[in-house]
Each structure stands twice: as structure tokens, then as C-alpha cells.
Amino acid sequence: MIVYGRNPVREALRAGRRPVTHVWATRRAAGEPWLRDVAVSDARPEAIEARCGSAAHQGICAEVGPYPYAGAAELLAAADPLIVALDELEDPQNVGAICRTAESVGATGVVLPERRSAEVTPAVCKASAGAVEHLRIARVRNLADFLGDAKRAGCWCYGAAAEGAEPYDRQDYAGGVVLVLGAEGKGLRRRVAASCDVLVALPMMGRVGSLNVSAAAAALLYEILQRRLDRES
Incomplete structure (x- = not known):
């Protein structure tokens, strides 16, 4: 590469x-x-x-050399992990930007599906400003099955959605957390959304109906980080 x-x-x-x-x-x-x-x-x-x-x-x-992907079980084995799961995001700029934010907030890692998803390419490396070199990234065959494994490991799965969702700032975000973000323009697939414990949404006060997925990821991840820092203080 x-x-x-x-x-x-x-x-x-x-x-x-x-x-x-x-x-x-x-x-x-x-x-x-x-x-x-x-x-x-x-x-x-x-x-x-x-x-x-x-x-x-x-x-x-x-x-x-080739990118050293981590194992999904390795991420779930961490104490109170914070994992970002991306549901079929194909734009390397968005994947890279989300990885950059995930690394900045100290996330345990990122999970990508093996199919219909960007992998760690040179464009993703560039968009992440090199953050992927420090971040653990795993690829899974089925994202909904991974969320089931995460829940069995004690994690709470939060899916980002625009409709039928609860306010993002009324959640606890304690313990192990998986934040699930959907593809550009499509959002979460039905089975993936159904596999989440709760769907959360950011308030939209302007006339544009949605945020870019990497911007939404940044807002949600920093809310989760702030909650964790507040509990430690």
C-alpha cells in the first residue's frame, strides 16, 4: 500500500x-x-x-505493509469499551474523518462490515490524518450479529437516526457503548437499527434536514466522552 x-x-x-x-x-x-x-x-x-x-x-x-486489522472480540474484551460501528459507509472521506474523531476521543476501536463498506485504503488514511495507524479497526461479516455479540458482552448499542429516535443528550452512555452510524443518504439498515438498544438523534434547528455522517459522529462521540469525563471527576 x-x-x-x-x-x-x-x-x-x-x-x-x-x-x-x-x-x-x-x-x-x-x-x-x-x-x-x-x-x-x-x-x-x-x-x-x-x-x-x-x-x-x-x-x-x-x-x-497491509493494514493490521484487529479482531472484533478483541475490541469487546476491553473494559467498558467505546466502539464505533459503521453500517455500510462507502465514502472514504467520511470513514477517515470518523476514524480521526474516534481516535481523538480515545475510542476502543471502529468496526466495519466486510461488504459494501470502505476499508482502510490510502484515501481513508489521508482523511483520518493518520489516525488509523493508532486506532484498532475490525471488520465483521455481519454487523447485526456483531451488535448481538456486543450486547452479550454487556455493551449498550446506540444507533444514530433521524426519525423515531430519542434525544441524544438524555442517554446515560455508561459502561460499554457501541455507537452505530448508518450509510450516507440511507441511514441504518432495518435489521441493524432493530439490533440497537435505543436510537438517538441530534436536534436539527435549521432548514437542512440532516448532518453529514462524520459531523454527526463527532457530536455524538464528544457527548459520550463528556459524560465519561463527568463521571470520573
Whole structure:
């Protein structure tokens, strides 16, 4: 895999979870202090773009090993886990942005379905600003079955929805939590929604009917984080 952009390459080097076998950079990008002890091959911008397939490379790209997915059971085994489950999100920008927020709030991990879902690609790495290198991400065959496993492990599953949902700020969010977010434009699939313990919604006071899924994820995750911090204080 070729990851590109300064943050994705830097975090791949920092995390050390997968091998970084080669780094290419422009002369300017190669001057970054965090590359001081890294072997870097000099390359022109157009050569880097050709190698990584994106103009958003910021003068650097790297060849890295396959993404080290975690096991779903590993996430559920954590004490009072906070897990983000994404129901068939295919837009790598949204998946990456949600992973960035999940890592920022200290989430235990993210769960993706194996089918009809974005996986961890270079575009997801870039959109996450390298957060995927530190975050545990698992892939599951059936998301509704995973939610059943989560409930048996003592987690409470909250599905984000626009209709027929309870206010997001009237929930407890104690103990193990799985936050489930639906696909862009489609929301949660029926069986996935039915597998949640409760559906929650953010208030919409303007004229636009919904938030981008990554924006909704950020609002909900920081509400959950604040509740956890309040209980610790």
C-alpha cells in the first residue's frame, strides 16, 4: 500500500504497527524534523503523484505493509469499551474523518462490515490524518450479529437516526457503548437499527434536514466522552 500526505506517513512511522519499507519525498518535504533519521528517496512532485495516484500528497508518500486489522472480540474484551460501528459507509472521506474523531476521543476501536463498506485504503488514511495507524479497526461479516455479540458482552448499542429516535443528550452512555452510524443518504439498515438498544438523534434547528455522517459522529462521540469525563471527576 502507498500512503501519502505528511500526517499519514508520519503516523505510520510513529505507530510502528506495520512496516514502512520506502519513503519518497520532495526536497522541501524531506526537511521535516521527523524524517531526520529516516532514509528518504528524493522525488519530484509529479513522480510522487504518479506513484500514489493523488495530487494531495503534500510532497511525500511511503510504501507500507497491509493494514493490521484487529479482531472484533478483541475490541469487546476491553473494559467498558467505546466502539464505533459503521453500517455500510462507502465514502472514504467520511470513514477517515470518523476514524480521526474516534481516535481523538480515545475510542476502543471502529468496526466495519466486510461488504459494501470502505476499508482502510490510502484515501481513508489521508482523511483520518493518520489516525488509523493508532486506532484498532475490525471488520465483521455481519454487523447485526456483531451488535448481538456486543450486547452479550454487556455493551449498550446506540444507533444514530433521524426519525423515531430519542434525544441524544438524555442517554446515560455508561459502561460499554457501541455507537452505530448508518450509510450516507440511507441511514441504518432495518435489521441493524432493530439490533440497537435505543436510537438517538441530534436536534436539527435549521432548514437542512440532516448532518453529514462524520459531523454527526463527532457530536455524538464528544457527548459520550463528556459524560465519561463527568463521571470520573
